[in-house]
Amino acid sequence: MFFPFYLLCLGISAGIFGAFVRRVLALQGFVPDFEGGLAVVAGAAAVYAAAQLCYMALLQLLKPSRGGGPYMAESLSLGAALIFVPYLANVAVPWPWSILHRIEPFIYLAAFGGIHAFFKMVSFFAALQSAPGRRLIAPVWAALAAVCLIAAHSSYERWNKSLDRAREIPLTAPAPHRIGSAYAPARTLPEGAIFRVDLHGQAGRNLVLRWAKPPEIKDLPEILYITIQINNSNQKPILMTVNLTDEEWAEIRLPGDQIPEGATDCEILWSGKKEPEWVRLTGLRPVAVSSREMLVSGPFFHTMRTPEMKAPNIVLIAIDGLNAERCSVFGYARNTTPTMKELAERAVVFSYAFTN
Incomplete structure (x- = not known):
């Protein structure tokens, strides 16, 4: 009984x-x-x-x-x-x-x-x-x-x-956004939403993302806590912080040695406050309850230079705001830009270049 x-x-x-x-x-x-x-x-x-x-x-x-x-x-x-x-x-x-x-x-x-x-x-x-x-x-x-x-x-x-x-909130398509004096193709990413990035064939390359506050939104955090979870690997979630300003893009760079061979994709999300340690260890994160959004530009993958690489690097320097006819590199009588002239002797110079 x-x-x-x-x-x-x-x-x-x-x-x-x-x-x-x-x-x-x-x-x-x-x-x-x-x-x-x-x-x-x-x-x-x-x-x-x-x-x-x-x-x-x-x-x-x-x-x-x-x-x-x-x-x-x-x-x-x-x-x-x-x-x-x-x-x-x-x-x-x-x-x-x-x-x-x-x-x-x-x-x-x-x-x-x-x-x-x-x-x-x-x-x-x-x-x-x-x-x-x-x-x-x-x-x-x-x-x-x-x-x-x-x-x-x-x-x-x-x-x-x-x-x-x-x-898994549907993200907006990238569109040009101006922060300060710099334009960049970016999308809005809500707090806590997952931004999934494909990592096939990207092992060993730096992952770069640029963040900014949407100009039309006020009362946003000054510090972002970025969590990156690389799938199909044994790595723990990677926590990164970025300080934001109103006039420029802020950049975070995940070193290529943290992207292992066989990694399929990674999940990126941001929060306005630091996650507790137990959240980082368990991987359990609450669903976002705020409607705050940030601009994120990227992802960009940059190959890291190693001693085995023999090919030269290519450096593009764009200088805006100078009158070409006043530069000694273009034949001006006074030696106004000696350093640029020395550099131009080993480079290809375009006096009417346009950047976008």
């Missing part, structure tokens, strides 16, 4: 715990849609159930027992999940200090953990006092826990894909 009741309590408490985790993550921007929410509930519930089943396997392995005492105590420990119900029902608790409002989920979690741990000790004591049983049941509990962990991994993959889909 106690065993079916234990299974019922396990299913209900796992569902409540999964709903609690889903609500906490949703408030942090980690649940983009209904499918992602279902994946979070299922995954958290599966992890919770796996932990409970692992405990039962360990209990049967250390002190095999039979009887209803351990199941009854375990049912009471699972009932501690009811403490999450007020939080799920959005009951406003009048906490005396504002900081308690910010850590409210951890307060509920700590209360659950205390009650849960107490009844876990009760169930262990009940197993010690129960009639001896067989250890053969322990592998069954362990197998059920393994099934739950497999289901949790599948739910995690679905959740992660839902986050990626939410970031």
Whole structure:
């Protein structure tokens, strides 16, 4: 009789715990849609159930027992999940200090953990006092826990894909944009959106991107935190920062030695604040909740020069604002531009060149 009741309590408490985790993550921007929410509930519930089943396997392995005492105590420990119900029902608790409002989920979690741990000790004591049983049941509990962990991994993959889909915002086509006195073909990139760059055949070449604030938008951050995730490689996400000004493009350069052979593409996104360390390590990032946008020009790939390269480099120097008839390089009587004249003797000079 106690065993079916234990299974019922396990299913209900796992569902409540999964709903609690889903609500906490949703408030942090980690649940983009209904499918992602279902994946979070299922995954958290599966992890919770796996932990409970692992405990039962360990209990049967250390002190095999039979009887209803351990199941009854375990049912009471699972009932501690009811403490999450007020939080799920959005009951406003009048906490005396504002900081308690910010850590409210951890307060509920700590209360659950205390009650849960107490009844876990009760169930262990009940197993010690129960009639001896067989250890053969322990592998069954362990197998059920393994099934739950497999289901949790599948739910995690679905959740992660839902986050990626939410970031796959259709980007605008590149168009000429003027920042200061410089034009560049650029597109707008929303905060948190993924800018995917093809890396086939680009191993060993520098990846260059130029960033700027859209002139018509105010109150944008002065510092951008750029995250670059190279796919089909074992590299951790690369974090770069760039300082922005109102009058010029800011450039970031990913060295070619960080683009390995076999890299297929990379995902680039920006944020106005530095990501927590756990976000960088896990690769889980919330979906953008702001409508802020930045201009990004690129990508550009530059070949790095190595000692084995024998071909000469080509340097193009464009000088604007000078009257050609006043330059000594073009025969002016006074020696007004001696350095340019020395350079021009080894170069090809165009007095009416046009740059775009």
